[in-house]
Amino acid sequence: MVLWSAITLLNKSYKVGRAVSFYSTFQKAFTSVFIFISFLSLFWLFSEKDAVDRHFLMSFVLLLFVWLSIYRVAVHLILDKYRTFGGNIRRAVIVGYDELGFKLYNLLQKRPQYGIRVKGFFHDKHLENQQQEFPVLGDVEDLFKLKERDIDFIYISDKVSRKLKNAIVQYADHHLMKVKLLPEIKLDVLKSLVLQRYENISVIDLNQLPLDNIFNQMAKRVFDIVFSSFVILFLLSWMYPLMGFMIKKGSKGPILFRQKRHGKNNQVFYCYKFRTMSVNEEADTKWATKDDYRITTFGKFLRKTSLDELPQFFNVFLGQMSIVGPRPHPLKLNETYEPQVQKYAKRHAFKPGITGLAQAMGYRGEIIAYHQMNSRVRLDRFYLQNWSFWLDLKIIIQTVRALYKGQEWAY
Numbered sequence: 001m002v003l004w005s006a007i008t009l010l011n012k013s014y015k016v017g018r019a020v021s022f023y024s025t026f027q028k029a030f031t032s033v034f035i036f037i038s039f040l041s042l043f044w045l046f047s048e049k050d051a052v053d054r055h056f057l058m059s060f061v062l063l064l065f066v067w068l069s070i071y072r073v074a075v076h077l078i079l080d081k082y083r084t085f086g087g088n089i090r091r092a093v094i095v096g097y098d099e100l101g102f103k104l105y106n107l108l109q110k111r112p113q114y115g116i117r118v119k120g121f122f123h124d125k126h127l128e129n130q131q132q133e134f135p136v137l138g139d140v141e142d143l144f145k146l147k148e149r150d151i152d153f154i155y156i157s158d159k160v161s162r163k164l165k166n167a168i169v170q171y172a173d174h175h176l177m178k179v180k181l182l183p184e185i186k187l188d189v190l191k192s193l194v195l196q197r198y199e200n201i202s203v204i205d206l207n208q209l210p211l212d213n214i215f216n217q218m219a220k221r222v223f224d225i226v227f228s229s230f231v232i233l234f235l236l237s238w239m240y241p242l243m244g245f246m247i248k249k250g251s252k253g254p255i256l257f258r259q260k261r262h263g264k265n266n267q268v269f270y271c272y273k274f275r276t277m278s279v280n281e282e283a284d285t286k287w288a289t290k291d292d293y294r295i296t297t298f299g300k301f302l303r304k305t306s307l308d309e310l311p312q313f314f315n316v317f318l319g320q321m322s323i324v325g326p327r328p329h330p331l332k333l334n335e336t337y338e339p340q341v342q343k344y345a346k347r348h349a350f351k352p353g354i355t356g357l358a359q360a361m362g363y364r365g366e367i368i369a370y371h372q373m374n375s376r377v378r379l380d381r382f383y384l385q386n387w388s389f390w391l392d393l394k395i396i397i398q399t400v401r402a403l404y405k406g407q408e409w410a411y
Contacts, residue, residue, distance in 0.1 A: 003039060007032050010215050018083075018090070018114045022076055029072040031219075031389045033065045038222045045229065083115030090116050091150055095140060095168060096157025097123035100182040104155060105134055116153065124160050140164060144171055151177055158184035210387040211350050219389070220322060227323050228316040236310060243274050243307070250296040253279040256311055260284075261328035264351045269320040271328055272311035276302050285332060287367070306403055312354045324392045325353025326380035327364075337373045347380040357383040357391075360398035 012028070044057060082088055092108075094101040101121060108116050120135035122143045137143075143154075144167075154172050156165055158181060165181075172179045210216055244255040257275040260268050276299030277283065277292075288295065288303070295303065302308040315321040321328070326347040329337075338344045358364070358376040367373050383391065 004032075004036055007035050007039075018116060019111075020076075022073065022080075025072055025076040026069060027388060027390050029069050030065075033061075033068060034389050035219045035222070036064070037061050038219070038226050041226050042222060045226070079115075080113035084112045088115050090152040092116055092118050092153035092155060093120060093122060093137065093143065093151055094118060094155045094157070094182075095122045095124065095143065095164075096160045096182070097121045097125070097134070097136065098157050098159050100157040100159065100184065101155065102134060104182060118155075119151070124164055140168070143168070151175075153178050153180055155180050155182055157182050209349070209384050211384065216387070220392075221319070223389070223392075224316050224322050228313040231310070231313045232317060236313065239307075239310065243302075243310075246298045247275055247296075250298045251275075251278045257283070260331055261352065262331065262334055262348055263320055263328065264348065266345075266348050268331070269315070271321070272314055274302055274308040274311060275299070276308050284330060287330075287333070309354055316354065320351070322351040322353045323355070324383075324395050325351050325356055326383070327356050327359055327376075328352035333367070337370075340370065341374050341377050343381060344377055346384065347377055349384060355395060355399040356380060357395055360395045360402060362402065 040057065040061065044054075079088065094105060105118050105121075108114060108118050120137040122137055122140050124140050154168060154177055156168060156179060160168075169179050171177075211220070240255075247253075247255050253275055255275060257273045257277070258270040259273075261271040263269045276296060277288070277294040278296060280294050282294075299308070312321060316323060334344075356379070358379040361379060363372060363376045363379065383395075
């Protein structure tokens with residue numbers, strides 16, 4: 001119960017905000033349950049067999065997920081309907097008769113379930129056209145003269161002068177109103193903003209990523225440990241000697257092929273794979289091509305099924321890789337494309353993965369054109385900007401489907 005309370009409080013999944021989508025509500029509930037399951041699984045894995053009944057644990061987790069999801073979604077739907085019909089309403093005005101305010105006004109008109117009703121605009125400049133498309137309540141001086149105190153939010157366009165913003169904030173503080181700023185800078189592609197204070201100076205992190213959060217990193221790491229432990233104990237424990245026998249039978253050399261790759265923050269590590277080629281001196285400089293003479297008969301099967309990647313679960317367990325993340329490339333390949341592809345180095349901000357969004361979308365295998373690498377990097381950046389447990393699960397499921405159907409570039 002303490003663990004569940006801590007996870008819920010840190011993830012803030014109990015909150016249903018006004019401008020929050022149905023998907024976001026479900027995603028938060030799912031994330032909390034998934035993190036909770038990961039911790040419980042880790043505890044169960046290293047505990048005595050009789051310490052926790054397996055059937056009780058599975059039933060408990062299933063009921064928790066089902067009923068919590070139903071409860072959270074139901075609350076969200078009820079609040080949406082309640083606000084649409086006029087309950088739990090917040091009244092607002094917009095200062096600044098410009099495009100920033102117009103967009104917000106149109107959005108709140110379309111989304112009555114947010115429970116925010118905009119009464120109109122206060123302008124800071126003389127309006128020549130008296131037939132305005134949007135309701136005008138007067139100039140800013142009229143805002144300060146308002147006798148009614150039923151305004152909850154004041155939205156201020158970033159185009160309003162700094163002096164006027166300060167005056168509105170003071171007025172709002174005195175009359176217990178919330179002030180919200182409509183930024184002029186384009187922030188559409190950014191997942192989140194983080195406001196910090198250096199004594200009396202405000203600083204905004206514009207390129208903060210979800211995995212910069214230490215809690216998200218810990219949750220992802222717990223999942224990696226549980227998942228990789230399961231694969232190592234129940235798959236690699238019997239597959240490794242079998243694969244090793246077949247590899248040794250097909251050609252001389254070691255069972256594992258290891259190659260230097262760039263990991264988090266460009267740290268170099270050895271990435272493990274089952275050896276699929278005969279031992280050669282071109283392994284680090286010449287990439288595998290279709291009908292490559294170096295690939296052994298059994299190696300073709302391993303590459304086609306992607307079973308050659310299984311030893312990378314050792315890399316995951318050791319903390320060098322993650323289950324999902326940007327695929328690590330050979331050092332020479334990075335040296336070739338980093339100067340050519342925009343923001344290429346950003347894909348090394350976090351741990352590389354056994355699979356990634358690019359691989360799930362079909363971008364894998366040999367790279368013969370610039371656009372292939374550019375597309376991979378764009379998908380990798382999208383993944384880092386929009387990371388969530390739900391996205392990781394979708395990528396894993398999509399990867400399994402792709403392996404089952406077979407991929408053209410798997411050679």
